[in-house]
Amino acid sequence: MVHFVGAGSGAVDLITVRGARLLADADVVIWAGSLVNPELLTYCKAFCEIHDSSLLTLEQVLEIIKRAEAAGKTTVRLHTGDGSIYGAVREQFDALEKLGIEYDVCPGVSSFCGAAASLKAEYTLPGVSQTVIISRAAGKTPVPEKESIPSLASHGATMVLFLSASLTEKLQGELIEGGYSQNTPAAVVYKATWADERILRCTVGTLHDTVKGSGIKKTALIIVGGCMGDEYMRSLLYDPGFSTEFRSGN
Ligand code: SAH
Numbered sequence: 001m002v003h004f005v006g007a008g009s010g011a012v013d014l015i016t017v018r019g020a021r022l023l024a025d026a027d028v029v030i031w032a033g034s035l036v037n038p039e040l041l042t043y044c045k046a047f048c049e050i051h052d053s054s055l056l057t058l059e060q061v062l063e064i065i066k067r068a069e070a071a072g073k074t075t076v077r078l079h080t081g082d083g084s085i086y087g088a089v090r091e092q093f094d095a096l097e098k099l100g101i102e103y104d105v106c107p108g109v110s111s112f113c114g115a116a117a118s119l120k121a122e123y124t125l126p127g128v129s130q131t132v133i134i135s136r137a138a139g140k141t142p143v144p145e146k147e148s149i150p151s152l153a154s155h156g157a158t159m160v161l162f163l164s165a166s167l168t169e170k171l172q173g174e175l176i177e178g179g180y181s182q183n184t185p186a187a188v189v190y191k192a193t194w195a196d197e198r199i200l201r202c203t204v205g206t207l208h209d210t211v212k213g214s215g216i217k218k219t220a221l222i223i224v225g226g227c228m229g230d231e232y233m234r235s236l237l238y239d240p241g242f243s244t245e246f247r248s249g250n
C-alpha cells in the first residue's frame with residue numbers, strides 16, 4: 001500500500017493528523033527533500049527506510065515502491081504542501097494503477113494557504129475579487145498559451161503565482177500588460193510557515209526590484225491583487241440585515 005501524503009507548507013505541525021499517523025506507520029518513506037521540512041522525518045519509526053526523491057527519477061521512485069510492495073511493506077510518498085498543486089503526482093498514480101499497486105491520497109496544507117495565514121489575508125474579499133487564480137510564469141516547464149500571464153491578469157482577480165520568483169522581470173511586465181495597474185498591491189512570501197519565513201509587501205510596479213533586492217530566488221509565492229490592499233466590502237453573510245438559512249436578519 002502506498003499513501004501519498006501532503007506534508008504541508010513547512011512548519012512541522014502543519015501536517016494533518018492523518019498524515020502524521022501514516023508517516024509514523026510507514027516502513028518506507030520517499031520524501032521531497034528539496035522542499036519538505038526534514039524535521040517531519042522525526043515522525044517516522046526507527047528503522048524506517050528513507051529516500052530523498054530530489055535525487056531520484058520517476059522510474060527510481062517506482063522501483064523503490066515495487067520493492068517495498070514485494071516485501072509487504074507500507075510506503076509513504078511525502079509531497080510538499082498538497083500534492084495536487086505542481087506535485088507531479090498524477091504520473092505516479094497512473095504508474096501504480098498499471099502495476100496494480102494500491103494507493104490513496106492524504107491532503108496537505110498547500111503553500112498558498114500557508115502564505116495566506118502568514119499574510120493574515122483573505123484571497124476572496126467581497127467587492128474586490130471572488131476568484132483565485134493559481135498559476136506560474138512559464139519557465140523550463142511550458143504553460144499553455146491560453147493561460148499566459150497577460151490573459152489571466154486580464155481578470156483582475158487574486159493571483160497566486162508559484163515557481164516564479166526567478167522570473168519577476170518578465171512577470172511584472174506581463175501582469176501590467178494584462179491590466180493590473182502599477183500600484184496594484186502585491187506580496188512575496190518566502191518559505192511560508194517555516195522558521196525563516198520572509199514577507200515582502202510591494203506593488204505590481206515594484207515587484208521585480210523588491211524580489212531582486214531581497215535575494216529570494218525560490219521557495220516563494222507571489223500574490224497579486226486588490227485583496228493585498230485595504231479596501232473591500234464587509235460580507236453579507238454576517239450583515240445584521242441579511243437573512244440566511246440559519247439566522248434571520250432585521
Ligand atoms: N505542492 C506544493 C507546491 C510545489 S511546487 C504546494 O502545495 O505548496 C514548488 C513551489 O511551491 C515553490 O517554487 C514555491 O513557489 C512554492 N512553495 C512551496 N512551499 C512554499 C512555502 N512554504 N512558501 C512559499 N512558497 C512555497
